[in-house]
Amino acid sequence: MSLLSHLSRLCCSKCSSIPSSSTRLFCFAPQVGRSTGFLKSTLIKSKQAFRNVSVVETKRESYKLKNASWKDLKAILSLAGPYKWRIMLGISFLGISSSIFLFTPRVLGKLIDEWDETKQDKMDPNDKALLLARFFKENPIALAGVFMLGAIAIAARIYCMHTAGQLVINDLRKSVFNSVLRQDMAFFDKNKVGEIVSRLSTDALIVGYSVSMNLSDGARALITCFGSGGLMVYTSLAMCKVIFVVVPVIVGTFAVFGKLQRKYTLMMQEAVAGANQVATERLSSVRTVRMLVAERKELAAYSDKINEIWQISKKEGLAKGFMFGSFQFTGYLALSSILFYGSNLISQGLLTYGELSSFCLYAVLSAGSLSAMSGFYLELMKGLGASSRLFELKNREPRIPLEGGVQIGNVKDTIRFEHVAFGYADRDPLFHNISFDVPAGKITAVVGSSGSGKSTIASLLLRLYDPTSGRILVDGTDLKDIDPSYWRRHIGTVGQEPVLFSTTIKENIIYGSLEPENVTDAEIVSAADQSNADEFISRFPIKYDTKVGEHGSTLSGGQKQRIAIARALVNKPNILIMDEATSALDASSEYLVRIALNKLLANSKQTVMIIAHRLSTIKHADQIVVVDRGSVAESGSYDELIAIPDGIFRKLVEKQTFGFKNPESY
Numbered sequence: 230m231s232l233l234s235h236l237s238r239l240c241c242s243k244c245s246s247i248p249s250s251s252t253r254l255f256c257f258a259p260q261v262g263r264s265t266g267f268l269k270s271t272l273i274k275s276k277q278a279f280r281n282v283s284v285v286e287t288k289r290e291s292y293k294l295k296n297a298s299w300k301d302l303k304a305i306l307s308l309a310g311p312y313k314w315r316i317m318l319g320i321s322f323l324g325i326s327s328s329i330f331l332f333t334p335r336v337l338g339k340l341i342d343e344w345d346e347t348k349q350d351k352m353d354p355n356d357k358a359l360l361l362a363r364f365f366k367e368n369p370i371a372l373a374g375v376f377m378l379g380a381i382a383i384a385a386r387i388y389c390m391h392t393a394g395q396l397v398i399n400d401l402r403k404s405v406f407n408s409v410l411r412q413d414m415a416f417f418d419k420n421k422v423g424e425i426v427s428r429l430s431t432d433a434l435i436v437g438y439s440v441s442m443n444l445s446d447g448a449r450a451l452i453t454c455f456g457s458g459g460l461m462v463y464t465s466l467a468m469c470k471v472i473f474v475v476v477p478v479i480v481g482t483f484a485v486f487g488k489l490q491r492k493y494t495l496m497m498q499e500a501v502a503g504a505n506q507v508a509t510e511r512l513s514s515v516r517t518v519r520m521l522v523a524e525r526k527e528l529a530a531y532s533d534k535i536n537e538i539w540q541i542s543k544k545e546g547l548a549k550g551f552m553f554g555s556f557q558f559t560g561y562l563a564l565s566s567i568l569f570y571g572s573n574l575i576s577q578g579l580l581t582y583g584e585l586s587s588f589c590l591y592a593v594l595s596a597g598s599l600s601a602m603s604g605f606y607l608e609l610m611k612g613l614g615a616s617s618r619l620f621e622l623k624n625r626e627p628r629i630p631l632e633g634g635v636q637i638g639n640v641k642d643t644i645r646f647e648h649v650a651f652g653y654a655d656r657d658p659l660f661h662n663i664s665f666d667v668p669a670g671k672i673t674a675v676v677g678s679s680g681s682g683k684s685t686i687a688s689l690l691l692r693l694y695d696p697t698s699g700r701i702l703v704d705g706t707d708l709k710d711i712d713p714s715y716w717r718r719h720i721g722t723v724g725q726e727p728v729l730f731s732t733t734i735k736e737n738i739i740y741g742s743l744e745p746e747n748v749t750d751a752e753i754v755s756a757a758d759q760s761n762a763d764e765f766i767s768r769f770p771i772k773y774d775t776k777v778g779e780h781g782s783t784l785s786g787g788q789k790q791r792i793a794i795a796r797a798l799v800n801k802p803n804i805l806i807m808d809e810a811t812s813a814l815d816a817s818s819e820y821l822v823r824i825a826l827n828k829l830l831a832n833s834k835q836t837v838m839i840i841a842h843r844l845s846t847i848k849h850a851d852q853i854v855v856v857d858r859g860s861v862a863e864s865g866s867y868d869e870l871i872a873i874p875d876g877i878f879r880k881l882v883e884k885q886t887f888g889f890k891n892p893e894s895y
């Protein structure tokens with residue numbers, strides 16, 4: 230009975246140790262960025278960022294084992310390279326525990342026969358197992374001591390392999406995250422953040438497991454299988470006939486129901502991921518759900534997903550039940566056959582009680598190790614499948630590197646867009662010929678109808694994307710030859726919807742500073758003062774140490790915007806890009822932000838690009854560039870452009886001043 234339960238425990242431990250995809254993490258890009266300090270708040274349109282950010286874990290395909298390639302085997306084994314001594318130590322402990330527990334049944338068999346007076350004369354007095362059995366008969370405490378040693382060796386092996394696995398997982402996660410952080414924006418347009426985070430969490434776990442615990446479990450199964458198989462033959466060749474009949478039945482049962490159970494486990498993981506996706510998406514947009522009174526609808530949607538889980542769970546439970554039931558059935562059948570045939574041999578004097586007991590123990594050990602070996606193979610395949618996806622991310626070279634090139638962080642004369650053409654991947658070309666100059670130390674406003682590509686111009690200037698043809702020249706140097714990080718570091722950006730991180734106001738302001746620890750409090754207050762933020766921050770009880778909540782949820786839109794402006798200013802950037810920094814605000818918030826911006830622009834010696842929606846706000850720009858149908862349709866001062874009869878700018882202004890007769894007077 231206890232042998233059978235030991236056997237089923239072996240199988241259970243195999244099943245339960247498989248990392249479940251229901252443990253996937255859901256994470257938002259700002260948090261990802263914050264945790265490393267790499268992502269700069271230079272995303273021109275936070276709405277674009279959130280398009281990816283709020284995409285949570287999507288339904289993933291089951292592991293496609295057929296895609297696992299053996300060339301990756303070398304690569305995943307090389308991940309364990311730095312920890313080879315730890316793994317070797319684990320394997321040595323495995324050697325100790327396996328030797329003890331493989332030799333034990335034989336010694337126990339001899340111990341049983343030792344009590345049988347009639348068998349004494351037939352025993353080989355030089356048999357090592359017999360000598361040990363006699364020793365343990367006299368010193369039973371020593372036997373307990375040996376078992377204790379075996380148990381300690383097992384514990385040490387598990388510790389070594391578990392920690393080696395975690396170290397591999399840590400390395401993988403760090404290197405993949407590092408590679409992902411370096412990717413260009415086109416990569417993030419195509420890949421969902423939820424999917425990447427899932428790879429970092431689940432796939433790294435599977436790979437780490439497959440080269441650590443799984444490897445040691447596989448080695449243990451192999452040693453046990455061959456060791457106990459050999460010892461069964463050594464114990465009684467005659468009994469092996471029964472084994473040849475019984476073992477395939479046990480392994481076959483396990484294979485059939487095990488496969489079924491694994492299938493349902495994978496279906497379950499997908500269903501749980503689906504339910505999590507619904508829950509996370511809806512909860513992250515709970516304000517919209519509340520305003521649209523959609524609570525019942527969302528509960529129904531979530532209940533449907535839970536029902537899916539329930540349907541699969543019933544099948545999974547049935548498969549599991551049948552597997553363990555059949556396992557008990559075949560196991561008992563096997564043991565009964567061994568005992569029946571064994572007793573027969575005993576009655577003929579061809580076998581001793583001790584030998585039969587040893588044989589039973591070895592049979593159980595080898596059956597357990599056979600099923601463990603099949604599990605090892607599947608886990609290794611899973612590891613290979615998961616590693617190929619991770620290596621793809623780890624080895625991906627971004628088209629726009631993070632660093633490298635001429636270190637230019639200012640413009641002395643002009644930034645020139647020269648016949649720039651550009652289109653987003655899988656979209657029609659957006660620009661076919663954009664040409665205009667941004668003079669140094671002046672304010673240039675870019676205007677155009679919605680979707681004309683104003684924000685894209687700012688993205689190109691930040692080199693978040695490269696033009697498909699044409700060039701952007703900074704005092705004659707192609708932007709492609711300039712160190713991208715150095716360039717971006719000298720540009721202050723305020724996006725349409727400010728992205729704040731769930732930390733203090735102070736940390737939000739200094740986020741993006743090259744040396745945040747060197748930014749003085751006076752500099753922070755000065756930046757906040759310039760952006761009209763100090764006025765409300767100083768009214769908070771703990772002022773700049775106030776936490777702003779997730780995505781700045783405890784602040785008003787205008788307050789968030791003013792903190793974002795302070796963040797853009799604290800680094801004293803040479804170039805400022807303001808992307809519709811006030812369009813999302815109500816009238817009074819806009820007024821406060823506008824005062825801040827006007828104050829800033831009035832004193833500014835910087836080169837400023839304003840992506841403008843509200844045309845009344847750019848009256849004082851030195852130059853206005855009108856983008857229309859992929860090229861620059863008009864450019865000039867406000868007065869020059871408004872004076873063009875039927876001009877595009879004039880029409881844009883007329884649309885915004887609908888109801889006013891004379892747009893010039895607006």
Ligand SMILES: Nc1ncnc2c1ncn2[C@@H]1O[C@H](COP(=O)(O)OP(=O)(O)OP(=O)(O)O)[C@@H](O)[C@H]1O
Nearest residue numbers: 277418653656659678679680681682683684685686
């Ligand atoms: N990351 C992206 N991937 C694919 N297409 C994009 C992406 N970002 C913007 N677009 C598309 O490019 C076009 C120009 O977008 P952009 O945001 O530059 O326009 P805009 O003039 O700033 O618009 P608005 O005034 O409405 O903010 C739009 O059609 C938009 O759908």
